[in-house]
Amino acid sequence: xxxxxxxxxxxxxxxxxxxxxxxxxxxxxxxxxxxxxxxxxxxxxxxxxxxxxxxxxxxxxxxxxxxxxxxxxxxxxxxxxxxxxxxxxxxxxxxxxxxxxxxxxxxxxxxxxxxxxxxxxxxxxxxxxxxxxxxxxxxxxxxxxxxxxxxxxxxxxxxxxxxxxxxxxxxxxxxxxxxxxxxxxxxxxxxxxxxxxxxxxxxxxxxxxxxxxxxxxxxxxxxxxxxxxxxxxxxxxxxxxxxxxxxxxxxxxxxxxxxxxxxxxxxxxxxxxxxxxxxxxxxxxxxxxxxxxxxxxxxxxxxxxxxxxxxxxxxxxxxxxxxxxxxxxxxxxxxxxxxxxxx
Amino acid sequence: xxxxxxxxxxxxxxxxxxxxxxxxxxxxxxxxxxxxxxxxxxxxxxxxxxxxxxxxxxxxxxxxxxxxxxxxxxxxxxxxxxxxxxxxxxxxxxxxxxxxxxxxxxxxxxxxxxxxxxxxxxxxxxxxxxxxxxxxxxxxxxxxxxxxxxxxxxxxxxxxxxxxxxxxxxxxxxxxxxxxxxxxxxxxxxxxxxxxxxxxxxxxxxxxxxxxxxxxxxxxxxxxxxxxxxxxxxxxxxxxxxxxxxxxxxxxxxxxxxxxxxxxxxxxxxxxxxxxxxxxxxxxxxxxxxxxxxxxxxxxxxxxxxxxxxxxxxxxxxxxxxxxxxxxxxxxxxxxxxxxxxx
DNA sequence: CTGAAAGCGCTTACAG
DNA sequence: CTGAAAGCGCTTACAG
Numbered sequence: 128x129x130x131x132x133x134x135x136x137x138x139x140x141x142x143x144x145x146x147x148x149x150x151x152x153x154x155x156x157x158x159x160x161x162x163x164x165x166x167x168x169x170x171x172x173x174x175x176x177x178x179x180x181x182x183x184x185x186x187x188x189x190x191x192x193x194x195x196x197x198x199x200x201x202x203x204x205x206x207x208x209x210x211x212x213x214x215x216x217x218x219x220x221x222x223x224x225x226x227x228x229x230x231x232x233x234x235x236x237x238x239x240x241x242x243x244x245x246x247x248x249x250x251x252x253x254x255x256x257x258x259x260x261x262x263x264x265x266x267x268x269x270x271x272x273x274x275x276x277x278x279x280x281x282x283x284x285x286x287x288x289x290x291x292x293x294x295x296x297x298x299x300x301x302x303x304x305x306x307x308x309x310x311x312x313x314x315x316x317x318x319x320x321x322x323x324x325x326x327x328x329x330x331x332x333x334x335x336x337x338x339x340x341x342x343x344x345x346x347x348x349x350x351x352x353x354x355x356x357x358x359x360x361x362x363x364x365x366x367x368x369x370x371x372x373x374x375x376x377x378x379x380x381x382x383x384x385x386x387x388x389x390x391x392x393x394x395x396x397x398x399x400x401x402x403x404x405x406x407x408x409x410x411x412x413x414x415x416x417x418x419x420x421x422x423x424x425x426x427x428x429x430x431x432x433x434x435x436x437x438x439x440x441x442x443x444x445x446x447x448x449x450x451x452x453x454x455x456x457x458x459x460x461x462x463x464x465x466x467x468x469x470x
Numbered sequence: 471x472x473x474x475x476x477x478x479x480x481x482x483x484x485x486x487x488x489x490x491x492x493x494x495x496x497x498x499x500x501x502x503x504x505x506x507x508x509x510x511x512x513x514x515x516x517x518x519x520x521x522x523x524x525x526x527x528x529x530x531x532x533x534x535x536x537x538x539x540x541x542x543x544x545x546x547x548x549x550x551x552x553x554x555x556x557x558x559x560x561x562x563x564x565x566x567x568x569x570x571x572x573x574x575x576x577x578x579x580x581x582x583x584x585x586x587x588x589x590x591x592x593x594x595x596x597x598x599x600x601x602x603x604x605x606x607x608x609x610x611x612x613x614x615x616x617x618x619x620x621x622x623x624x625x626x627x628x629x630x631x632x633x634x635x636x637x638x639x640x641x642x643x644x645x646x647x648x649x650x651x652x653x654x655x656x657x658x659x660x661x662x663x664x665x666x667x668x669x670x671x672x673x674x675x676x677x678x679x680x681x682x683x684x685x686x687x688x689x690x691x692x693x694x695x696x697x698x699x700x701x702x703x704x705x706x707x708x709x710x711x712x713x714x715x716x717x718x719x720x721x722x723x724x725x726x727x728x729x730x731x732x733x734x735x736x737x738x739x740x741x742x743x744x745x746x747x748x749x750x751x752x753x754x755x756x757x758x759x760x761x762x763x764x765x766x767x768x769x770x771x772x773x774x775x776x777x778x779x780x781x782x783x784x785x786x787x788x789x790x791x792x793x794x795x796x797x798x799x800x801x802x803x804x805x806x807x808x809x810x811x812x813x
Numbered sequence: 814c815t816g817a818a819a820g821c822g823c824t825t826a827c828a829g
Numbered sequence: 830c831t832g833a834a835a836g837c838g839c840t841t842a843c844a845g
Binding site (some may be wrong): 474493520525 | 821822823824825
Binding site (some may be wrong): 130133169171173174175176177178180181186188189195196197198201202203205206209213214218219220221222223225226230233234237238240241242264265329331350352355382385408410411422 | 471518521529538539541553557562582583586607693694695698751754
């Protein structure tokens with residue numbers, strides 16, 4: 128492997144000049160610049176990030192920590208973040224806290240701390256005080272996606288508002304018998320987003336003077352199959368069933384739709400279903416939903432990080448940047464919601 | 471940040487001893503070891519990976535390159551790989567080649583080459599000769615998942631065999647009118663796995679003396695929605711339709727099932743559908759499939775890498791390891807396949 | 814604009 | 830078992 132010395136030798140300049148020419152920092156004459164570029168090319172030179180990082184303290188490497196990667200939301204956040212980062216010549220290092228606690232501890236105590244990162248993005252993780260403290264102690268920029276962390280830059284959707292908007296939609300269609308399917312924590316996704324969404328649901332019903340039927344407040348494990356079971360039971364109750372259902376995720380809404388169909392209900396005539404997410408399968412199911420664009424959230428988190436690192440061109444990031452930002456969502460009307468059948 | 475010097479000072483030993491005590495390399499007296507451990511703990515010391523890597527040449531960081539992360543297969547491979555890696559105290563650096571060619575070039579020419587990685591795993595990527603050459607030139611272990619690369623350690627499923635087995639299943643149920651839904655390259659997933667699967671399909675039909683109907687050889691874009699459209703058209707042909715369909719992915723099989731249902735066909739009486747993948751939604755759809763356990767594949771790739779790095783305890787990795795391994799798959803019989811309705 | 818030199822924080826022969 | 834020292838490959842004041 129050619130080192131910077133080899134390049135310097137070949138270009139007939141010092142290593143300092145090579146470093147400046149290649150990095151773009153500092154003044155270099157056009158002639159030197161070209162000689163260096165040629166020499167580097169001839170030798171197939173690529174700089175050592177380790178050496179560069181050690182010397183400069185910057186590593187062009189961002190860490191992202193999430194409780195799992197295989198679920199829709201996380202996979203899409205990651206897709207957006209990694210594209211945006213690679214685009215900018217940054218590496219993305221992925222940490223997965225799923226599984227045992229020991230695992231999570233290892234991530235926070237060791238991996239994250241080894242000073243190989245310029246900044247970290249946490250997704251949907253509620254950090255413990257020691258964890259937060261630890262992260263802060265390294266003094267690297269930190270952005271929390273999908274949940275508020277004290278004194279941390281946050282990007283999240285407005286769960287309360289989303290849920291109340293969704294509920295208003297159902298109310299405006301004429302529904303009064305409305306059920307809610309929240310999510311039970313399957314893994315350690317720590318934020319109680321279903322909580323904020325439930326609040327929004329109840330608020331909207333209250334505003335409309337509609338009583339909440341506690342029997343119709345369900346939760347499932349965020350999976351389609353889990354939702355299917357719950358909704359099948361809900362709809363099979365001989366003492367009556369709701370005419371509409373708000374699910375806190377599209378994947379659960381799919382299960383709800385399948386359950387309703389399997390019971391012979393016609394949708395949306397007999398039963399309206401509303402999701403939250405903007406999952407691509409929603410179109411096929413005709414699912415009305417509120418899209419939250421997770422890939423764009425991943426990109427936004429990266430953009431925020433770049434500003435914090437001073438790559439955005441902002442003067443004084445700490446002053447000019449909002450600390451807690453609501454990421455815009457989008458109401459998508461399709462065919463799974465309609466006025467309740469007369470009678 | 472406490473450095474190794476601080477620890478040495480506090481423990482009353484040299485930095486060399488601290489390094490040896492903490493890394494476990496070389497002999498250290500029990501007393502020194504304990505003094506070091508205490509000092510490190512007191513100071514909250516964590517070593518700098520950059521410095522360590524620079525000095526030792528090993529970075530405890532594995533790169534993984536894939537064409538996208540948000541699709542089922544990739545997200546699950548990643549889930550398995552990252553868990554396994556974090557478990558072993560390794561970092562995982564993720565590279566996404568999706569999007570523009572420029573993007574992909576950047577990954578191979580720059581990011582991957584910066585010597586921050588001990589090894590790399592490529593998923594489903596068919597590398598160009600220059601890319602392969604470049605990767606080889608860094609002399610790091612390389613494992614290809616999901617597709618054979620010349621002279622590279624490979625882990626993949628036996629696509630031909632999977633497809634012929636699946637086809638035999640349909641044949642053994644008595645089907646003779648069997649369609650095939652392959653996958654058109656949506657993004658640059660370079661291996662023509664649908665090719666090998668199509669071959670297996672045709673082989674099995676040939677063995678059973680069943681003619682292939684070229685009209686029933688379809689492909690879609692690997693999405694549920696794409697498959698839905700294709701299958702809807704297929705089944706609406708007034709001149710006759712197949713009684714069974716083999717889809718090269720479960721997600722496409724879901725679309726096929728939804729299309730058949732929407733046309734009023736009863737499943738599996740009127741129409742049998744078979745998938746390949748082992749997607750968790752398969753259970754809800756009652757989908758018969760061949761499961762390929764992508765998370766386990768990700769773990770296997772990591773395990774292979776570890777052997778190549780000599781962490782597995784193997785004597786002579788180069789000699790003892792297979793170069794091309796078929797990852798085991800599993801036939802999962804559910805309710806989407808049955809004998810064709812009489813007449 | 815340029816170079817010599819110190820320094821980033823480790824690891825590892827080497828000598829004891 | 831232990832330490833002094835060289836070296837990993839860069840970056841960056843500093844002086845010119």
